[in-house]
Amino acid sequence: MLWETVRLAFTAIIRNKLRSFLTVLGVVIGVAAVIAMVTIGRGSSQSVTASVEALGANVLVVRPGQRMMGPPTGADAPRFDLKDAEALGELSSVAAVAPSVTSSQTVVAGNANAATQIVGTTAAYLTVQNWPLAMGRAFSDGEVQAGSAVCVLGQTVRATLFGSGDPIGQTLRIKGVSCEVIGVLAAKGAGSFGQDQDDVLLMPARTVQRRLEGDSDVNSISVALRQQATSEEGVRQVSEFLRERRRIGLGQRDNFSVTDMKEFANVLSGVNAVLTSLLSAVAAVSLLVGGIGIMNIMLVSVTERTREIGIRLAVGATSGQVLQQFLVEAVVLSVLGGALGIAAGLGLAWGGSVFMSIPFAPSAPVVALAFVFSAVVGVVFGYFPARSAARLDPIEALRHQ
Amino acid sequence: MAAPAAPLIAFRDVRRVYGTGEAEVRALDGVSLSIARGEFVAIMGPSGSGKSTAMNIIGCLDRPSSGDYLFAGTPVQGLSNDQRALLRRHALGFVFQGFNLLARTSALENVELPLIYKGLPRDERKARARAALAKVGLQGREDHDPSQLSGGQQQRVAIARALAGDPTVILADEPTGNLDSHRSHEIMQLLQRLNREEGITIVMVTHEEDIAAYAGRLLVFVDGHLARDVPQEPRG
Numbered sequence: 262m263l264w265e266t267v268r269l270a271f272t273a274i275i276r277n278k279l280r281s282f283l284t285v286l287g288v289v290i291g292v293a294a295v296i297a298m299v300t301i302g303r304g305s306s307q308s309v310t311a312s313v314e315a316l317g318a319n320v321l322v323v324r325p326g327q328r329m330m331g332p333p334t335g336a337d338a339p340r341f342d343l344k345d346a347e348a349l350g351e352l353s354s355v356a357a358v359a360p361s362v363t364s365s366q367t368v369v370a371g372n373a374n375a376a377t378q379i380v381g382t383t384a385a386y387l388t389v390q391n392w393p394l395a396m397g398r399a400f401s402d403g404e405v406q407a408g409s410a411v412c413v414l415g416q417t418v419r420a421t422l423f424g425s426g427d428p429i430g431q432t433l434r435i436k437g438v439s440c441e442v443i444g445v446l447a448a449k450g451a452g453s454f455g456q457d458q459d460d461v462l463l464m465p466a467r468t469v470q471r472r473l474e475g476d477s478d479v480n481s482i483s484v485a486l487r488q489q490a491t492s493e494e495g496v497r498q499v500s501e502f503l504r505e506r507r508r509i510g511l512g513q514r515d516n517f518s519v520t521d522m523k524e525f526a527n528v529l530s531g532v533n534a535v536l537t538s539l540l541s542a543v544a545a546v547s548l549l550v551g552g553i554g555i556m557n558i559m560l561v562s563v564t565e566r567t568r569e570i571g572i573r574l575a576v577g578a579t580s581g582q583v584l585q586q587f588l589v590e591a592v593v594l595s596v597l598g599g600a601l602g603i604a605a606g607l608g609l610a611w612g613g614s615v616f617m618s619i620p621f622a623p624s625a626p627v628v629a630l631a632f633v634f635s636a637v638v639g640v641v642f643g644y645f646p647a648r649s650a651a652r653l654d655p656i657e658a659l660r661h662q
Numbered sequence: 663m664a665a666p667a668a669p670l671i672a673f674r675d676v677r678r679v680y681g682t683g684e685a686e687v688r689a690l691d692g693v694s695l696s697i698a699r700g701e702f703v704a705i706m707g708p709s710g711s712g713k714s715t716a717m718n719i720i721g722c723l724d725r726p727s728s729g730d731y732l733f734a735g736t737p738v739q740g741l742s743n744d745q746r747a748l749l750r751r752h753a754l755g756f757v758f759q760g761f762n763l764l765a766r767t768s769a770l771e772n773v774e775l776p777l778i779y780k781g782l783p784r785d786e787r788k789a790r791a792r793a794a795l796a797k798v799g800l801q802g803r804e805d806h807d808p809s810q811l812s813g814g815q816q817q818r819v820a821i822a823r824a825l826a827g828d829p830t831v832i833l834a835d836e837p838t839g840n841l842d843s844h845r846s847h848e849i850m851q852l853l854q855r856l857n858r859e860e861g862i863t864i865v866m867v868t869h870e871e872d873i874a875a876y877a878g879r880l881l882v883f884v885d886g887h888l889a890r891d892v893p894q895e896p897r898g
């Protein structure tokens with residue numbers, strides 16, 4: 262009998278394809294939104310986790326000035342220089358150190374030019390950033406010491422300036438300085454904020470300081486910790502060392518900051534999770550609204566089908582059977598809507614993950630939950646109309662025009 | 663179910679009152695009657711005479727306000743809604759003036775409807791629905807929608823639907839009210855044949871003398887009372 266009712270419900274739904282679709286549109290959109298939000302949220306969490314893992318050993322970033330608290334003090338805080346970076350490399354918990362001297366410049370090669378971020382550093386930069394070369398070589402110690410005019414390109418810069426051609430040995434011009442390309446970095450993709458990490462050009466730190474910036478400042482120092490050192494130890498040792506080196510007295514505030522990149526990534530992950538659950542909650546509300554839509558149409562349908570209900574009662578249906586029929590119809594509708602919504606949501610999430618270049622990470626429990634939830638929506642919002650159908654007086658129902 | 667002597671349908675001082683106080687309407691005001699198995703009874707009377715109320719009570723769609731209605735010896739007023747639904751399902755068949763077929767549903771599926779509620783397996787349902795359609799002369803029209811059939815054919819589908827459930831009684835409420843006189847007589851001959859050949863008891867409400875003439879007994883209601891109860895020689 263139940264199977265018969267389900268078959269009957271399918272027949273009724275197929276007979277009114279357009280109306281059935283419009284009825285469940287709310288549930289389709291609700292389920293699709295929840296699935297898309299959760300899937301994209303998981304994908305971007307995975308992408309953050311992946312970029313943390315790509316950092317390799319734990320990396321601290323040291324900058325002059327305090328950034329997080331109070332009024333910005335960075336402007337008058339003493340700068341770091343290359344000697345500070347060298348000194349940090351002597352600490353017991355530190356594996357490698359890479360200074361960054363940054364400069365935004367337009368790079369010209371032949372007819373092509375590219376505005377990019379120049380990072381002046383040492384060969385250790387590639388170790389600290391866990392960033393392999395795609396071709397060519399990194400700077401030699403001699404080139405770093407001498408401040409030679411050589412550079413290593415990020416993939417985006419390479420593509421802009423040289424297309425698919427071989428850039429090794431070519432010459433670039435940066436602010437009047439001729440510079441030979443000696444290597445190309447492997448592609449790294451988008452960073453945690455979606456920025457293009459491959460839009461970069463590496464040069465020896467001294468070269469950038471002398472020829473582009475005209476000073477001896479270092480913007481930041483990346484410190485890779487040894488495997489056995491915890492980040493707390495690392496942060497403490499680096500801070501204590503720098504306070505002493507920069508002669509900061511007891512009770513005085515640090516005039517530099519040490520950022521633990523893993524910590525930072527965890528915070529980012531946390532923000533991500535909060536945003537995902539917030540958006541999912543909004544999506545869940547739209548699912549509720551979808552359920553009310555089903556109730557609305559089912560109520561109209563009960564009025565429209567009053568005579569049919571009368572006929573069924575006259576030929577011997579019990580009111581329980583009429584209730585069951587309308588309830589099953591609502592559940593079948595909303596389950597179909599749920600299935601459609603899952604398909605649409607996964608499709609949307611897939612498109613989104615391709616667009617944002619994050620992993621496509623569907624979650625089976627969430628899909629199952631959305632499916633069950635849409636069935637529950639059918640039962641809850643189908644019950645009221647079904648009950649009013651079952652309570653019809655057969656005589657009145659048969660007389661209804 | 664009951665002793666063979668018991669009438670199939672028995673009213674004992676049945677009253678049906680709608681509303682209260684000033685607005686009180688006594689649709690049936692103390693009606694007693696009995697109909698035996700195998701009879702063909704026509705009920706006539708002006709509108710408001712209580713004939714439709716009597717029909718609804720016989721059909722277990724309505725309950726008397728007081729008095730007893732016994733169907734095959736069983737007092738119906740004591741039955742629950744579901745029990746009365748079961749009685750309709752197993753013993754009664756309805757034919758209405760407006761046919762009351764399900765729209766956009768084939769003749770065969772319409773006839774199958776009571777059999778679904780009887781819980782018959784699909785194959786048996788189809789077979790019995792086909793047989794019922796054949797009995798009313800509609801073989802070959804099984805897949806037609808009501809909208810593709812003439813009024814007379816639609817009423818035949820409705821009779822087949824009533825017939826499919828293998829009823830003891832067919833209740834026909836103005837079965838020819840929407841048909842021209844030619845189709846009306848065809849339908850009446852069909853009902854008469856079912857009464858004579860299948861032994862099905864038929865109770866029919868009509869306001870046309872020549873339609874009532876097909877019955878073997880005439881009941882006339884006036885103002886909620888049974889005014890006349892006369893046997894007659896059926897025509898045809």
